[in-house]
Amino acid sequence: MEPTGAAAVIIGNEVLTAKVVDANGPHLIKRLREVGIPLRTLEIVPDEVDLIVEAVARARLRAKYVFTSGGIGPTHDDVTVRAVALAMGRKVVRLPEMVALIREKAVDAPTAEAMRLADAPEGAVLLAQPGSWYPVLTVEDVFMLPGVPQLFRTQLEAVLAQLRGTPMHLRVLYLNLGESAVAAVLDRVALDMPHVAIGSYPMFDRSLDYAVKVTVESVEPDAVEQALARLQTGLPAGSVVRTE
Amino acid sequence: MEPTGAAAVIIGNEVLTAKVVDANGPHLIKRLREVGIPLRTLEIVPDEVDLIVEAVARARLRAKYVFTSGGIGPTHDDVTVRAVALAMGRKVVRLPEMVALIREKAVDAPTAEAMRLADAPEGAVLLAQPGSWYPVLTVEDVFMLPGVPQLFRTQLEAVLAQLRGTPMHLRVLYLNLGESAVAAVLDRVALDMPHVAIGSYPMFDRSLDYAVKVTVESVEPDAVEQALARLQTGLPAGSVVRTE
Structure with missing residues (x-):
């Protein structure tokens, strides 16, 4: 390749x-x-x-x-x-x-x-x-x-100016639970959708209203939305503070 | 090694x-x-x-x-x-x-x-x-x-806290000539004293009083002073703005 x-x-x-x-x-x-x-x-x-x-x-x-x-x-x-x-x-x-x-x-x-x-x-x-x-x-x-x-x-x-790229589509989920509590759901979606990059970033700052930031990205916007929907369905009720 | x-x-x-x-x-x-x-x-x-x-x-x-x-x-x-x-x-x-x-x-x-x-x-x-x-x-x-x-x-x-290092000794020369005008002298000293690291950094900022910053460093303070002296002797008269 x-x-x-x-x-x-x-x-x-x-x-x-x-x-x-x-x-x-x-x-x-x-x-x-x-x-x-x-x-x-x-x-x-x-x-x-x-x-x-x-x-x-x-x-x-x-x-x-x-x-x-x-x-x-x-x-x-x-x-x-x-x-x-x-x-x-x-x-x-x-x-x-x-x-x-x-x-x-x-x-x-x-x-x-x-x-x-x-x-x-x-x-x-x-x-x-x-x-x-x-x-x-x-x-x-x-x-x-x-x-x-x-x-x-x-x-x-x-x-x-001479090169051509393909912009990425990115969505973000902010969660109020720690990584250990959400890892199983993230794993499942990441495994099922290998063409979508899922990132998980714990925050250790008590002034924030969330504990983990989850990024979902791909060059295909539909794939990003599908992964986001699957994550939202799979995550514990009330754990999503907001999405971006 | x-x-x-x-x-x-x-x-x-x-x-x-x-x-x-x-x-x-x-x-x-x-x-x-x-x-x-x-x-x-x-x-x-x-x-x-x-x-x-x-x-x-x-x-x-x-x-x-x-x-x-x-x-x-x-x-x-x-x-x-x-x-x-x-x-x-x-x-x-x-x-x-x-x-x-x-x-x-x-x-x-x-x-x-x-x-x-x-x-x-x-x-x-x-x-x-x-x-x-x-x-x-x-x-x-x-x-x-x-x-x-x-x-x-x-x-x-x-x-x-568990590791032990050897601090470096560093001297700096500030020059009012461009790199091309001083490269031959730098080359000679660098070649003769391979245990001393000599760096040359051009600045393209007219608000500075120098055009090139030359760094001289080694774990051996004597070697640094010797290289510095050789550079000062070899460089065109009046090109050293100051040393640190």
Whole structure:
């Protein structure tokens, strides 16, 4: 079966060493959800070629679209291009269009290190970004986005404009009983309707008027309504505080 | 070589589908840094046995301590115990001490589903938690923490109180030149001193008085100072705005 959906690889020693809190992962999760592309997994790995190669190769087995964040600048710790090339069995080449863009952008003659920004896995395609000189670096369905959050966000929008998703339908039940008291009913419906995702989230906050939040979702609205009806019938009388 | 440090596996459809923003990953990253236990990788995976098994097995190859978050309740989507057991080649057994705790805690007779909380990989050890009836479920150096943030935090502290880390020494250089202009110097020092981690982070915010933040860190304070001195000598005159 062809993989569908997306997987993400966040490259960043700075995140793993608590120097910054990752903003790109949560933003990507939110935007993919909004456009209806399911996210399978997200990995945060250090700036190490081997770990990035493995994570990207794994992401490509799991999902159609792979998003990476970080490690595409000109310094020694920027190893994403090399790692993505290795994961895809490609050479790293210097892209003439990118060389031209860097020359055009530079005030003085660009340094040898600045020119590293023109290196990419063979067969890479540059996706022009409205309002920025710097294009999105893509290879097949791997999108190498920068780690700097402002740049990550604008480049992500340029990519998402090209993709097509299927929005999910979601209903929510709020229950006044604990998980142990409702687990048997949830289990039964989840087992009977495997195409509907049922989630159960206990809350331990006495200021809330419910104890468990149950989510029911699918790309098929009818299936969601049917599962919701079955849950409402099966749950103990009076346990549903409200639905959404 | 024996693996060192930690790796994290966050189990949560609710995170990947943007229903909640994961708070446990960032909190774990911050606390591990504070106690001096390096974090190798963090993966967010859905509530699916196969993906959790793979992620836990991988985490155990990469790191000494493995922290999981989520999936340990009594409902159908709570599959972490089974997955950790599979990843470690162990059976799932019912722990008598945990059965006793659940009976003691329950007001009425506990449901069959409530009793699922007593299931654990064979050989699991319960780590008592001050101020809570619910102990931390551990197997060797795998710590299965709950996904609910308040519970995750208190259980994490019970675990960290048992572990010993080595705090990192960190110095920071703020530069007024772009990455391309300083990359060659950074490269040279990074290559000569592989035991020192040098990070380079460009900032694209004109309200700041610097363009690049360079971090220098190691468990050895002398090595950090030596790398810092080499960077200061090698960088273009006047490019260092300040150090920290």
